[in-house]
Amino acid sequence: MDNKEALLKYTLRLGDNALVLAQRLVELVAHGPELEEEMANANFALDYLGQARLFYMYAGELEGKGRKEDDFAFMRGEREFSSFLLVEQPNGHFGDTIARSVLFSEFYLLQLEALRACADARLAEIAARAEKEIRYHVRHDAQWLVRLGDGTDESHSKAQASIDSLWRFTGELFAGDEVDAVIRDEFGGPDLDVLLARWRGRIAAVLDEATLSMPDDCWMDKGGRTGRHTEHFGPLIAEMQYMQRSYPGLAW
Amino acid sequence: MREEEEIWRWLAEVPDPEIPVVSVVDLGMVRDVRVSPGGVTVDVSPTYSGCPATEVIEDSILAKLKDHGLKGVNVRRVLSPPWTTDWISDSGRDKLRDYGIAPPVGAAGKRELLGKPSVRCPRCGAEETIRVSEFGSTACKASYKCGECLEPFEYFKCI
Numbered sequence: 244m245d246n247k248e249a250l251l252k253y254t255l256r257l258g259d260n261a262l263v264l265a266q267r268l269v270e271l272v273a274h275g276p277e278l279e280e281e282m283a284n285a286n287f288a289l290d291y292l293g294q295a296r297l298f299y300m301y302a303g304e305l306e307g308k309g310r311k312e313d314d315f316a317f318m319r320g321e322r323e324f325s326s327f328l329l330v331e332q333p334n335g336h337f338g339d340t341i342a343r344s345v346l347f348s349e350f351y352l353l354q355l356e357a358l359r360a361c362a363d364a365r366l367a368e369i370a371a372r373a374e375k376e377i378r379y380h381v382r383h384d385a386q387w388l389v390r391l392g393d394g395t396d397e398s399h400s401k402a403q404a405s406i407d408s409l410w411r412f413t414g415e416l417f418a419g420d421e422v423d424a425v426i427r428d429e430f431g432g433p434d435l436d437v438l439l440a441r442w443r444g445r446i447a448a449v450l451d452e453a454t455l456s457m458p459d460d461c462w463m464d465k466g467g468r469t470g471r472h473t474e475h476f477g478p479l480i481a482e483m484q485y486m487q488r489s490y491p492g493l494a495w
Numbered sequence: 496m497r498e499e500e501e502i503w504r505w506l507a508e509v510p511d512p513e514i515p516v517v518s519v520v521d522l523g524m525v526r527d528v529r530v531s532p533g534g535v536t537v538d539v540s541p542t543y544s545g546c547p548a549t550e551v552i553e554d555s556i557l558a559k560l561k562d563h564g565l566k567g568v569n570v571r572r573v574l575s576p577p578w579t580t581d582w583i584s585d586s587g588r589d590k591l592r593d594y595g596i597a598p599p600v601g602a603a604g605k606r607e608l609l610g611k612p613s614v615r616c617p618r619c620g621a622e623e624t625i626r627v628s629e630f631g632s633t634a635c636k637a638s639y640k641c642g643e644c645l646e647p648f649e650y651f652k653c654i
Binding site: 278279282283286289290291292293296297364367368369371372373375376379383 | 541546576577579632634654
């Protein structure tokens with residue numbers, strides 16, 4: 244795989260993760276457990292959406308075929324999305340939403356920190372912009388997990404069940420392929436083994452403070468990078484893409 | 496050179512759509528103005544990746560310069576270095592305070608971001624304030640309440 248192809252794929256993956264999680268968080272608008280969380284998660288969704296746009300704009304330039312951000316977001320099929328299975332998992336109850344956010348945002352922050360120093364100037368500057376925003380998310384998400392885990396017996400057992408059930412989607416975050424290897428070797432991007440060690444350390448610390456236990460090693464699901472998604476993905480993009488599919492080229 | 500100074504003065508009249516008492520220059524969003532024989536280039540840094548005001552601001556800048564008869568205006572979106580609240584001017588901070596929004600406290604280092612800032616009430620100046628919510632009406636603001644005068648107010652987060 245040549246460098247340019249790897250860079251394009253990697254940039255699309257970053258955009259896809261941000262877009263899919265934005266869509267999930269947007270579902271909470273008017274359904275948040277309380278007003279403060281309504282605002283927080285809507286603002287986070289906006290951050291992710293903005294970041295997805297930056298990644299897609301860059302991907303369009305790299306590809307050079309005239310595709311724009313909306314084409315990537317709204318006119319691709321399920322199998323063309325390379326986002327992680329973790330981010331498409333349903334919101335469930337609030338503990339599920341927070342557990343998903345903690346597991347992903349701690350990874351994403353480490354990924355962005357590493358990308359800030361990568362050799363591709365454009366990716367580095369988007370990462371620098373996004374990292375400032377995600378740092379806020381990480382703090383918020385961890386605080387909530389602590390509140391739920393170290394709360395009542397019921398919130399504790401629900402939070403533990405959320406972490407346990409999402410755990411099988413975390414393996415793929417670190418199961419790099421050829422694209423990740425090119426980004427690491429040719430562009431000085433993230434080394435996923437290093438990220439995994441740091442992520443486990445941070446997750447262990449948050450879980451410990453939340454009086455929750457770290458799940459045992461288990462079978463890990465994967466497929467996001469190659470577009471093989473879970474059953475939750477189809478309905479998600481069907482709703483997200485409805486307007487552009489029904490009225491192609493629609494503009495505000 | 497004189498032309499560029501004049502353009503800066505005009506841009507200082509372009510309000511932020513969400514907090515209209517401050518201009519895009521007060522907020523430090525305008526990074527550079529360059530005049531060349533081909534036209535005028537204005538560099539603008541968005542505050543947040545997903546700030547919905549970014550396009551409105553770029554359009555307002557174009558409209559303002561067009562009103563003054565400038566042709567060939569190009570607004571360039573610049574991400575690097577990322578915008579920080581450190582770029583908000585002193586007069587911008589005063590205007591925010593007069594408007595009832597507490598300006599960001601300290602520099603946008605990691606410590607300030609993760610620590611708890613001591614935010615003064617923009618109305619009565621009291622030091623004793625309570626953070627009600629980390630998120631306010633927009634991504635860039637948090638909600639506070641004054642412990643003295645009990646008035647709610649917004650705090651422009653340090654980022």
